[in-house]
Amino acid sequence: MNIPENLEEIFNSATVVKSGKIREVRKSGDIFIKLDRRKNHSFAGEFACAKDLQKAGIPVTEPLFFTKLESGNYLATREFKGVPLEKLLKTTLPGREFFTALTGLLKNMLNAGFIHKDFHLGNLLYSPENKLFSLVDVDSICRIPRFLVPLVPQKIRFHILTEFRAILNDSQLLELFENAGVKAPERFLKKTLERNAEYIRRHWQRRRVQVLSGYPKFTRTDENGVIFDSTAAPEEIAEGEKVNDPGATLFLSHFYLDQIRIPHRKALAFFPESQTVILAKENPVKADTTNVNDMIKRVEFYGITTDTDDWRQGTAPLPELNDLKKVSILPFITQGK
DSSP states (O other): OOOOTTHHHHHHHSEEEEEOSSEEEEEETTEEEEEEOOTTOOSHHHHHHHHHHHHTTOOBOOEEEEEEETTEEEEEEEOOSOEEHHHHTTTOOOOHHHHHHHHHHHHHHHHTTEEETTOOGGGEEEETTTTEEEEOOGGGEEEOOGGGGGGSOHHHHTHHHHGGGGTSOHHHHHHHHHHHTOSSHHHHHHHHHHHHHHHHHHHHHHHHHHHHHTOTTTEEEOTTOOEEETTOOHHHHHHOEEEOSSTHHHHHHHHHHHHTTOOOOOEEEEETTTTEEEEOSOOOOOOSSOOHHHHHHHHHTTTOOOOGGGEEOOSSSSOEESOGGGSTHHHHHHTTO
16 A cells, blocks of 8 residues: 555644653544554654564564654554454453464464564454454564473463463463463463562552552543543443442542453443442453352462352353452552552
8 A cells, every 4th residue: 555645644643542741642534543653763664563563473463664854754554344352351251262263373374483572352353243353453473483482481471371270270270271272271370379479569559559549541530530441431421320339449440450360240430529430331251161169279378258148140151249348358459548
């Protein structure tokens, strides 16, 4: 595709998808245009990587062109009719064929020598209608000789698989790891939980401040100072349940449980003035094989003690925290407040 002469004009009139001081993404028709305002930046590497992935048969959003103008660097890609996995999993529990296809994609990438250094649920799209995947934001992908791939730590090669622990029980996770090529699945799961627990402990206070200040990656604030979960849809908020107590603690607890990937009722919004929280009506994902005891074991990695009395089985048989005041996560969440 040729670079339009009026690219800046097209970009300025396009629909805003994401907006920030450095980067912005807009959509014009079926084309996404990414702008990076840094003068020393270039999309050349990302464009070349996308082309290499295409040649290797790895599904990726189609790269169209990149260029540098006075206003910044531009990269255009063709729209893929799919949704990010992190969004899909909030409403859907995929079947076995989904995970078979996912491990197949991961194996193909590794066999071709592609290593994704930041492979998470947000940069992989999936089309339920066509049952197809597509990679996006491939700037964190690098290619190395295939014989070196096994030397890359498993935590990098298979990180994306660990993010499914919020919807899969331990036996399902271990099967997923094994199918993807993890050599010691049980040890890999244990190390993942330990590493994640240490990271959360080390960074919790910073995350806590970011959540309550409206850090765009996690939350957003309106003109009245109301804080919203950045992924919450307006209709979810309108249908939610208002809770007056314990206010900020409940909102932070939701985020904490999100970080450690424990199923729970979502806290969609927080009104600081009234200390009111809006909770989602229920967790929409209906898993019928998730073991509550698996979730409790995982919570214990974070120094939190609980039992089944602290968990409620709602209309979906995933465990949901019913009364956070009963759970010993509470002092940890409010520490340093």
